[in-house]
Amino acid sequence: MKIRSTILVIIFVIFSRLTIIGGEGMWIPMLLQQMNEKEMQEMGMKITAEDIYSINKSSLKDAILLFGRGCTSEIISKDGLLLTNHHCGFGNIQKHSTVEHDYLTDGFWAMNRGEELPNPGLTATLLIEMRDVTDSILTAVDENMSMKDRQSVIKANIKRVTDNFEKGSKYKASVKPFFQGNAYYMMITEVFKDIRLVGAPPSNIGKFGGDTDNWMWPRHTGDFSLFRIYVNKEGNPAEYSEDNVPYQPKFYFPISLDGVEEGDFTFVFGYPARTNEYLPSYAIEMITEVGNPDKIELRETRLDIFKKYSNKDPEVRIKYATKDARVANYWKKMIGESGGVKRMNGIEAKQKYEDEFTHWASLSGNDQYAGLMPEFKKLYGELTPIKVAAHYMMEAGMAIEIVKFASTYAKLVELSKDKTKSVDEINKEIEKLKKQNIAFFKDYYKPIDEEVMTSLLRIYDNSLTTEFKPDFFNTIHNKYNYDYKAYTQYVFAKSMFDKEGRLSSLLDNYKSKSYKKIERDPAYIMAMEMGKLFKEKFRGNMTSINNSIDSLQRIYLKAQMEMKPDNHFYPDANFTLRVTYGNVNGYSPKDAVYYKHFTTLDGIMEKEDPDIYDYVVTDRLRELYETKDYGQYADKDGSLHVGFAASNHTTGGNSGSPVLNANGELVGVNFDRCWEGTMSDLMYDPNVCRNISIDIRYFLFIVDKYAGAGYLLDEMKLVSGE
Ligand code: ARG
Ligand code: GLU
Numbered sequence: 001m002k003i004r005s006t007i008l009v010i011i012f013v014i015f016s017r018l019t020i021i022g023g024e025g026m027w028i029p030m031l032l033q034q035m036n037e038k039e040m041q042e043m044g045m046k047i048t049a050e051d052i053y054s055i056n057k058s059s060l061k062d063a064i065l066l067f068g069r070g071c072t073s074e075i076i077s078k079d080g081l082l083l084t085n086h087h088c089g090f091g092n093i094q095k096h097s098t099v100e101h102d103y104l105t106d107g108f109w110a111m112n113r114g115e116e117l118p119n120p121g122l123t124a125t126l127l128i129e130m131r132d133v134t135d136s137i138l139t140a141v142d143e144n145m146s147m148k149d150r151q152s153v154i155k156a157n158i159k160r161v162t163d164n165f166e167k168g169s170k171y172k173a174s175v176k177p178f179f180q181g182n183a184y185y186m187m188i189t190e191v192f193k194d195i196r197l198v199g200a201p202p203s204n205i206g207k208f209g210g211d212t213d214n215w216m217w218p219r220h221t222g223d224f225s226l227f228r229i230y231v232n233k234e235g236n237p238a239e240y241s242e243d244n245v246p247y248q249p250k251f252y253f254p255i256s257l258d259g260v261e262e263g264d265f266t267f268v269f270g271y272p273a274r275t276n277e278y279l280p281s282y283a284i285e286m287i288t289e290v291g292n293p294d295k296i297e298l299r300e301t302r303l304d305i306f307k308k309y310s311n312k313d314p315e316v317r318i319k320y321a322t323k324d325a326r327v328a329n330y331w332k333k334m335i336g337e338s339g340g341v342k343r344m345n346g347i348e349a350k351q352k353y354e355d356e357f358t359h360w361a362s363l364s365g366n367d368q369y370a371g372l373m374p375e376f377k378k379l380y381g382e383l384t385p386i387k388v389a390a391h392y393m394m395e396a397g398m399a400i401e402i403v404k405f406a407s408t409y410a411k412l413v414e415l416s417k418d419k420t421k422s423v424d425e426i427n428k429e430i431e432k433l434k435k436q437n438i439a440f441f442k443d444y445y446k447p448i449d450e451e452v453m454t455s456l457l458r459i460y461d462n463s464l465t466t467e468f469k470p471d472f473f474n475t476i477h478n479k480y481n482y483d484y485k486a487y488t489q490y491v492f493a494k495s496m497f498d499k500e501g502r503l504s505s506l507l508d509n510y511k512s513k514s515y516k517k518i519e520r521d522p523a524y525i526m527a528m529e530m531g532k533l534f535k536e537k538f539r540g541n542m543t544s545i546n547n548s549i550d551s552l553q554r555i556y557l558k559a560q561m562e563m564k565p566d567n568h569f570y571p572d573a574n575f576t577l578r579v580t581y582g583n584v585n586g587y588s589p590k591d592a593v594y595y596k597h598f599t600t601l602d603g604i605m606e607k608e609d610p611d612i613y614d615y616v617v618t619d620r621l622r623e624l625y626e627t628k629d630y631g632q633y634a635d636k637d638g639s640l641h642v643g644f645a646a647s648n649h650t651t652g653g654n655s656g657s658p659v660l661n662a663n664g665e666l667v668g669v670n671f672d673r674c675w676e677g678t679m680s681d682l683m684y685d686p687n688v689c690r691n692i693s694i695d696i697r698y699f700l701f702i703v704d705k706y707a708g709a710g711y712l713l714d715e716m717k718l719v720s721g722e
Helices: 002-018 029-035 037-042 086-095 147-167 281-312 314-319 321-343 346-364 372-395 401-407 410-417 423-442 446-463 472-478 484-494 500-508 515-519 522-563 601-607 619-626 675-681 696-706 710-715
Strands: 064-067 071-075 081-084 124-132 172-178 183-192 194-200 225-231 265-270 578-583 587-590 593-595 598-600 641-646 658-660 666-673 691-695
Touching: 029 037, 029 124, 029 578, 064 081, 071 666, 086 194, 086 225, 147 172, 147 183, 147 522, 183 225, 265 666, 281 314, 281 321, 281 346, 281 372, 281 446, 314 321, 321 346, 321 675, 346 372, 346 522, 372 446, 372 522, 401 446, 401 522, 410 423, 410 515, 410 522, 423 500, 446 472, 446 484, 472 484, 472 522, 484 522, 515 522, 587 675, 598 601, 601 619, 601 641, 619 696, 641 696, 666 675, 666 696, 691 696, 696 710
Parallel strands: none
Antiparallel strands: 064 071, 064 124, 071 081, 081 225, 124 183, 172 183, 194 225, 265 578, 265 658, 587 593, 598 641, 641 691, 658 666, 666 691
């Protein structure tokens, strides 16, 4: 009897990991009332689902915007001040920066509205309403259709539904699949186009800790930047114009001065990009035991080479700063993800769950359900080698900068060979490439690229069998006798893609036959051989296998919902507005170690090191620390809190999302996850999955006390319950 109940408990734990507990779940705003309101209120929330999302009255959702194409932002003043992360505003802050006005390094503060800086091309997108359009989208779809037919019917239905809506509306409409294609929702949105930069802290605050601290808790980064939405005189979105006026939102977030305590209820409202919580064990194995380790090795090789040269020469460090950050960000994420799945025994847990599922399916009498697991196994068996080959192509072949750069000349070659194309079209492409050349050579350092090429080609060659490798490896074997360095030297000696002068002169004097010079270039040839291999051998198979997998995933999730009718399932993230909720909480990353839930300015001073770029502290911040001039931003404990950790289930795209307390007041801005919990994109573990936020009082402190831009606080609403 006793043994039995233990087994039951174990099974329950395994099950619940795969369904919902704690902070897990990215929920649909329009379904909150029926799915989550009760639980949220039990956890401490004092407002209602209707306060969060409503189409009848103003609600919290009226203050959340997709920032650009990859981040979240929120409105925090009656005059349309928009708050997001520093790393989300980074590109735009960089665009305004010159040697004389280096806003990235020194920060930027508009001291009046006239000084705010426009950012052509930057948009902020507001969700007006979401609607369930599943029935319209699945009209004329029948379960026995081929995946291809199904997709084309769905595509046509989506077009009909969105066209119909847009005809009679000033808003935009788009439709996305949810629950692996078991449901379709329409998003009705308004896109703002005049978004101006208002303020950004210096990088040694906004990026404090840099890539060293990235994905890590305890964290001390002031990762925020401030923008403002402008609209035309009628209050509608418009391109930049001097006559535009600040946007008057339907709702903006009150900002709480009370801080958070361990155990407090919080929720995050924003735009998570992508999760895969319902994959079978075969997929988890492919991602975490094959794909991630390969990519990690390749990226590590590249990062080591970047580091070697950057340490020797500060100019090289600046040139490679953005590239390094980009490569390092997901390198580190993948290490965390694979490690996390291993720590959770994630593959075994999924396998056990699948055994249970198969047992249930065999009793269900549904043959389709009963056949799912063997079918998944077969498809992932076929997909894995192709995926591996594609990873090497992207992360090794295309990681050679001149090869990737050369591939961008393919369009010019095509246009030049096509007799129907006009000189105008060709000239337009040439102008585009000229601009691109300037950007490329500004941040290019040949010794790094040469060493990357030699090292990565060796790994690429040793990791795959012949059929999965591009033709240039034959040359390396036969003509260069496996001497990767000699082959690299040959490519660099002959190619023009590392020689700015030769490339400009080609474009400046471009003639109808000049494309032949590009076609003969060895870096271009490498790029084309990879393209050919991809097109001929991988692309078709990959698409058809992925289509079959998508179709199985749809059926698998539907079956699980039948198996567990009482569970609340949540759809994977797909870059639509979601709510996730949890508690402020520390965690134990390993045996005997416990991390508290908040960090303070004291921690910044502990990390300070004037000799390490990531840990430089400015005199001004040190002075404020020494005089303890924290004003109303100090915590009850007298210190200045900088960041906090909580168990909200977030992912990429949630950067910049508002973190809200039980009253729906702003207490933080989300910007990262802790390393031990990065497997939450595949499976969530409430014990270690934590989102990392800047404490909103640190943001206010930097604006007011550090930057002296306290006038901005006049348009905000600061609240305190004490
Ligand atoms: N890890 C965070 C995210 O995925 C922050 C990235 C930017 N910061 C950095 N140090 N590279 O986007
Ligand atoms: N920094 C991420 C972003 O840019 C958020 C971190 C995460 O992946 O959770 O969206």
